[in-house]
Amino acid sequence: MANSSVTNTAAPLIDTDGLQEQTRGLASASTVWLHTHWLQILIAFGVGAAIVLALHAARRVAGKLAARDPQGRAGWVSIIGRALVRTGNFFMLMLAAKLVVGYAGAPSQVDTTVNFLWTLASVFQFAIWAREIILGAIEHRTQSAHYSGEALLSAMGLIRLLVTFALFAIAFVVVLDNLGVNVTGLVAGLGVGGIAIGLAAQGIFADLFAALAIIFDRPFRRGDKVSYDTTTGVIESIGLKSTRIRSFGGEMRVISNRQLLDKEIQNISNRDHVRVPFTIGIAYETPPDTLARVPQILTEIVEGEGGKVARAGFESFGASSLDFALQFDVPGDDWPTAHSTRDRILVSLMRRFAAEGIVIPYPTQTTFTAAPDGSLIMPYAQVQPVSVENQPGA
Numbered sequence: 326m327a328n329s330s331v332t333n334t335a336a337p338l339i340d341t342d343g344l345q346e347q348t349r350g351l352a353s354a355s356t357v358w359l360h361t362h363w364l365q366i367l368i369a370f371g372v373g374a375a376i377v378l379a380l381h382a383a384r385r386v387a388g389k390l391a392a393r394d395p396q397g398r399a400g401w402v403s404i405i406g407r408a409l410v411r412t413g414n415f416f417m418l419m420l421a422a423k424l425v426v427g428y429a430g431a432p433s434q435v436d437t438t439v440n441f442l443w444t445l446a447s448v449f450q451f452a453i454w455a456r457e458i459i460l461g462a463i464e465h466r467t468q469s470a471h472y473s474g475e476a477l478l479s480a481m482g483l484i485r486l487l488v489t490f491a492l493f494a495i496a497f498v499v500v501l502d503n504l505g506v507n508v509t510g511l512v513a514g515l516g517v518g519g520i521a522i523g524l525a526a527q528g529i530f531a532d533l534f535a536a537l538a539i540i541f542d543r544p545f546r547r548g549d550k551v552s553y554d555t556t557t558g559v560i561e562s563i564g565l566k567s568t569r570i571r572s573f574g575g576e577m578r579v580i581s582n583r584q585l586l587d588k589e590i591q592n593i594s595n596r597d598h599v600r601v602p603f604t605i606g607i608a609y610e611t612p613p614d615t616l617a618r619v620p621q622i623l624t625e626i627v628e629g630e631g632g633k634v635a636r637a638g639f640e641s642f643g644a645s646s647l648d649f650a651l652q653f654d655v656p657g658d659d660w661p662t663a664h665s666t667r668d669r670i671l672v673s674l675m676r677r678f679a680a681e682g683i684v685i686p687y688p689t690q691t692t693f694t695a696a697p698d699g700s701l702i703m704p705y706a707q708v709q710p711v712s713v714e715n716q717p718g719a
Contacts, residue, residue: 373421380417384409404461408454416450419443444503452496459488463540484537532566535582539563544586549594550658553585557593573660598654599663600635605674606646608684615683619649626677627653630669645688 387409558572570578623637632653640650655663
């Protein structure tokens, strides 16, 4: 029985013969091009060198703009300057080559190579510019809003990592697509991976995006007085995951950024006055003429203590009194000052009412008892008239 052997040879991953043939073709075409278009090549080289020098000069100018404000506080001019400083030499070289290669009459092999290298340089350069502009805008907003501390540095580090990964992933996919690679599966894989990461860390990302919303939307900033639910206090710090509020009672309240933004927040730092409401009861026995003067009396008392009356007038018929509503404003946003003014107004009101003979009654209730025949029974014994004739010594 004859032995037969079968030799299995795997196909090489890279076709070295084809690569060598393409390299020889590119070298041959370039040699012919240099011999036939040397003058155009020299002119194109000079123009390209001028373009590169101009781009270097523009980068130096951008560097000076960024050096004036390294933290990006001055605005978009400084942010764009910081982005342009990141312009790479490879991008400048390929931009010059792209602009002059057509004039020099380059062969198709050289033109194709320049187009590929230009695509590679431009895509990644735009990713770098976009990253610097995005991060510069975030830093500018945080600096202008006076956000600081280790939490902000941690947040910026995480934001830088996420922005860099996202932009360079997009740039990588764009380059592969220009090379003719089918990127559908890669994009789908990146999408599935992103969804998995998002689900695993959805709490962290929710608080992170809430922190970014606070930075950009500015519902409040550090040092502001805010009120939500039953808590009123001063913002002490805004972190990557939570915000710390020092309540007026002295305790530190910590709440996650996501939960805080889900609530109705009252920012009371920018108000120009504190409004204090009162309801004052006056006895029903007060004469109508005196009742008519009560609003004017209340106004005089408030204005005498430095307040401004918003409303002073009759409110309702109460169970034990005629109720008058008093609302007055104290300039500024300082609660201790408003409370002190309120106390002085209360004391002045009591003094003025005492001088005017106006009574603030206690809550009272009168009970009437009826006899079986429907007549009222007085709550006290009837007093019999005293006869003088029956008195001793009469």
